[in-house]
Amino acid sequence: MNQRVLTIRRDIQAEQKADAAAERARLGQRGTLVVNLLSSPGAGKTALLEATARHLAGRRSMAVLVGDLETDRDAQRLAPLVPVAQLTTGGACHLELPLVKRGLQALGDPIVDFLFIENVGNLVCPASHDLAEHLRVVLISTTEGDDKPGKYPKMFRTSQAMVVTKLDLLPHVPFSLEAVTVDALKIQPELEVLSTCALDGRGIQEWCDYLEQQYQEKIESVYEPAGNQ
16 A cells, blocks of 8 residues: 655644734733733632732723633632633543634623733643733742743744742742742743732832833824724
8 A cells, every 4th residue: 555645844733823923912902911821730820810900990991711620710800890701621631722713702702901811820832822812921930930931932032021929938948039030031031021919019119110111102002983984
């Protein structure tokens, strides 16, 4: 039996990337900055979003899509503060764009300044999936150890910012802010590095200032007011 091997030089994710680019453009033209938050489980994504919502209240509008394998516990935490929709994967270790789109529809496709996607807690799989975000932010908590950038390089290489969380625990754990920063910048020299404590508010102003800067750079240049669309 003769066999032939055909080599097809084509990006197998080409269609998904094109779909993500189109959705990113659509949301940007409506004035929405999409922020994809990624981290290990328990790094503090939900707590950071709670602090962000309180800080931006009355100044900027935001909505959140929460990804988890099961339960809507994080969505319940955020619901008193912002419009939120739960994205339950049923076992999948990451979110994909079709599920994000369904979440947007569940929210009524809102026009907000910031749309945050709280991805499934995982430093591996989510790094490979474009969710139409304008900004990808990886969180690392002081309780995880400062060696994570080197161990999970793709997550940090594909992110624009790293937020070190749980600063209040820094005196009690073997974690070096200097070491994690050096490790991360070796992988992604352009990475913005921020430090926060959602419980006492440290660094939240700087984090929100960074979001505002990103909004101005990535959205204001393409934003088309409703009357001009």
